[in-house]
Amino acid sequence: MDGESTVLLVLATVVVIVVIHRISERTGLPAAALKTLVGIGYAFIPGPHMVLDPHLILTVVIPPLLYSAALDSSLVAIRRNLGTVISLSVLLVLVSALAVGVSFDLLVPGATLAVGVALGAAIAPPDPVAALAVGRRVGLPPRLLTLIQGEGLLNDATALTLLSVAVAAATSGSFSPGATALQFVLASVGGVAVGLLVATAVRGIRRLWQDPLTLNAVSLVTPFGAYLLGEALHVSGVLAVVVAGLVIGHDTPRRVSGASRLQVDAVWRLVDFLLEGFVFLLIGMQLPAVVAGLGQYDISTVVLASLLTVGVVLLVRPLWLVLTLLLPQSLHTRLGRADGDTADRPEDSRDRAVERFSGRELVVLSWAGTRGVISLAAISTLPMTTESGAPFPLRDLLLFCTYLVVLVTLVGQGLTFAPLVRALGLHANAADQARLQNRARAEAAQAGLEQLDELEREDHDPVDRQMINALRNQLESRLRKYRQRLDVLANSSDGVPFNPHYEAGVRAQRAVLDAERERLVHLRDVGQLPDSGLRVLEREIDHQEGLLPTPARR
Known part of the structure; x- marks a missing residue:
């Protein structure tokens, strides 16, 4: 595309994102699913199209999205639920990837365990954006939101590290469990170390400068710096971004002025809005390219691989949640009864946190496993050939299976997530x-x-x-x-x-602020107040208005 076509496509993309966001707000339908469907529709219209560049996505798009999510997360809440978060973001990813790998190795012609694990690693990590957006709208309990968000922050690092190991095994034809485990541990520990190093550097910069514009600039470059430094040191750049974001976000209330926090928050909300919209539209646009490579495979092979991939993804997650959360609850209950109901003791608060998971919560967590663009970006990084020069086994089929999983979970689970939560009556x-x-x-x-x-x-x-x-x-x-x-x-x-006096007071305060704002604008219009003075005074009113709660609906 030439420069003019690129600008027009970007402008059209922004317009579509805004329109879909408005439709989502008015209808309650998840914006992520709507954008994906619109992207699919646009893919079949003649004209300029965007092609997914995996390296661009992993380097330019994923770091700021993960960093923003980490800033918005609670390090205290994740630490409180660390066992469950690790179970979902590390162990479940490994189990899911292994399940896909074994099923492909046994049933799909031409597949090996390494090839299957590479596919499993790509589709194992859920992208929580769609589930979190719906969950916040329908009022999911904070603990479930924490688990969904914590899982989404950490599982990408697990999946990408495992993918690199599986690809190396598939291209070289050799596999060493010991070397694989060591590589995984080194990448993870190194990623954490790089994230802490970047967070420490940002903390030092905050001590030197409190200017909001400077801190905004530092905040915008931090995720890219953490990711690139991690990748340069051959450790997990994704984990470096997440750790840096969690630590910096936890430290922000102590180190950053109110004016800087307001500006940084506003900037990252805009970045999230545009990048997430772009990502989901991009997912939909890839359908023709993904389907185009299937002609070389038998229909039976495509159908079998598709059923295996989607089936494993949809079944492993709920089974894992039941085994890790529900069975320990039953075991703990029996032990508590045998030991004089020790579940009521303060020292057993960690066990009681596990026990509080209900069947409804497990269903919601199971249905929150929507996949996203990182799965497509990850599978697209598969090399075209092995070390021997032969084509990478089943590459186009793996790409299609990944896309199918993303489509089924993002659209299917995304559109049904809110009705499911409402039907279960699960809310904060x-x-x-x-x-x-x-x-x-x-x-x-x-x-x-x-x-x-x-x-x-x-x-x-x-x-x-x-x-x-x-x-x-x-x-x-x-x-x-x-x-x-x-x-x-x-x-x-x-x-x-509902307190009618309180609501009336809020409405009265808003009316007063609107009247003040109108008078200031009138003074500007008649030449009694310069525009610079209007902006200063209007900002004061805006801050007062920001402190008011949204009036409750009866």
């Missing part, structure tokens, strides 16, 4: 979340009052005392408001009770 306890937040607000206000007591003891200036008293009145007013909310929430078992 809104009252518990509101109580937690208001209790934290009350604690913060109390800390502010205690700090004012310290300032009052240290300073005896009358002017300062007036300022301290004014601040004290504000904090005490906020503290009373939070405690009143806690009293109301104490009598609510699930939903947040």
Whole structure:
């Protein structure tokens, strides 16, 4: 494509992303599935098309998406659920890849174990973008969101490392379990080390500069720096990006000013919005190219390979979840009864976290395994030939099977995920979340009052005392408001009770801010306020408006 065609295609892509996002908001349908279907439709229209470049995807697209997701994650929550996260992101990936490899080796003509494991490694890691978007919209419990997000952050590193090992075995014809395990461990440990190193460097930069624009620039280049450094050292660049993002995100509240956090958050929300939209449209556009390479295979081979691939992906995940989460629950319950119900002891909190998984939660976690662009990018990195110069076995068939899995899970599971969650009646306890937040607000206000007591003891200036008293009145007013909310929430078992006075107050505050904004714009229009002054004052109003909650719907 020439430069003009490229610009037109980019502009059209942005327009499509915005329109689909609007449709998704109004209909409740998952945007990821809609974009994929639109991409498939566009693929059959004559004109310029985008071709998936695996190295470009892995180097330019995946690092910022993973980094943004890591910044938005909770290191504390992932650490609290680390056993389950590792089970899903490491062990389940290995089991899934091995299951695909064994089934291909036994049943698909021309396949070997290494070839099957390469396919399994590509399709094993779920892409949580679609599931998380739907899960947040329907109000999934925070722990399930943490598990889905934590799995999606760490499983890519496992899959890509395993893929490189399987490809090396398939092209060379040799396989050493010991060497494979050692390579996997070194890549993982090295990736963690590189991520910590990058996070430490960013922390040092934050100490030197607090300028929002500088920190934005540093934030944007961090995922690429972590990934490229990891790959240059022959360790997991993906894991380096994730670890750097988790540590930096955890450290941000202490190291970054409020203005910088607002800007960085806004920038990454835009990056996510555009990159995710581009990725899902790109997935749909690959269908003609993927199907074109199937002519060399028998129909029976294509059908068998397709059924095996999709079947293993859809069956292994729920079986693994049942074996690792449900059976330990039954075993723990029996042990608890035999030992005087030790499940109620504080020291057994980790076991009680496992025990709280219900059948409905297992169903939701099972159905959250949507695959995405990293699977296509990974399988597209397969070499065309082996070391002996022979064509890589079944390469086009592996590409088609991967695409089919992505399509089935992204569209099939993506479109049915929200109805499934609603049918199961699984949602977060809104009252518990509101109580937690208001209790934290009350604690913060109390800390502010205690700090004012310290300032009052240290300073005896009358002017300062007036300022301290004014601040004290504000904090005490906020503290009373939070405690009143806690009293109301104490009598609510699930939903947040509708408070007409509170909602009326929010609407009144919004109306006042709108009136202030309109008056400032009028002053600008009649020449009594320069545009630079308008922007400063309007920003102040925007920040006040950002503190207001969204009015609840009755």
